Amino acid sequence: MNESILIVEDEEELCLTLGDRLRSEGYSVEFAGDGQAGLEKATRLPFHLIILDIMLPLRSGLDVCAELRQRGLSTPILLLTARSQTIDKIAGLKIGADDYVTKPFDTSELMARIEVLLRRAPFRNEIEPRRGQNIYRFGQIVIDIQSTKVTQDGKSVDLTDREFRLLHYFAKHPRVTLSREELLREVWGHKSGTLTRTVDVHVASLRQKLEPFPKKPELILTVPGAGYRFQA
Structure with a gap:
């Protein structure tokens, strides 16, 4: 880029x-x-x-x-x-x-x-917006929390409500490995021990919409046996 x-x-x-x-x-x-x-x-x-x-x-x-x-x-x-x-x-x-x-x-x-x-500072991602600032920037991706809108290269990205919530949670925890259990609890409100492929399905959908090569993701990485990491 x-x-x-x-x-x-x-x-x-x-x-x-x-x-x-x-x-x-x-x-x-x-x-x-x-x-x-x-x-x-x-x-x-x-x-x-x-x-x-x-x-x-x-x-x-x-x-x-x-x-x-x-x-x-x-x-x-x-x-x-x-x-x-x-x-x-x-x-x-x-x-x-x-x-x-x-x-x-x-x-x-x-x-x-x-x-x-x-x-x-090749590109200082704005990982932690200041108080009152509700915009995250990761490369060409802009996440506006207040308006619940996401743009990439200046173009709107159409996300479902749950996809947006998941992306928001990833944005708040960049470069941290997040377990499926944590994501289900924090994004979906599921109780511990719930077995479902919901997270995997939504991550795959986000990759299709945000990654240049979804089968070789560079933004949302799979950590084998542990969960996912948002590589901002």
Whole structure:
């Protein structure tokens, strides 16, 4: 999967130039021309990195950065600023930005900083949403608990109520081996000792809907003799 980058910048020429360079390096690029649009896109779609200008229409980059962190988004953020004042850079880092570049900048330097951020955190899945934040992100999969909706690559995934509950439970316990008995108890409310293939049937269905190769799953793994593990 190509690493995806969101550029929130109102200078069209800079967007075109930077977008062309990033695509030539193999990155997938999305754009937003103001702070509000950037905030909405960053919280709706999963990205590996966000390049965020400080001076933006509607909402400033600092405001957007702070809001994203308050919502629990851990995606690396690289700030762009035309200002030379140290106070902007310090403020950005204090509210959760990972790095900054002052405009005008050398494109090679920017690319180097991007590579460092992506290497440091290739993709930080949001496994534990903060209080009040009900969205889990695992790669290209987004699970919205409040609306009970799941999307993959931005497209809606049609799940039954029980499939959604099962996926939600997996999401809350990433990389933990969960027994069939625990899943039956916590997701279905069955008493201990219940014998049924319900879990296996629902896991198979989730794999069909979420895994590129359901017969060789990479997301929901079978742990022989133990149960299943959500490999987020």
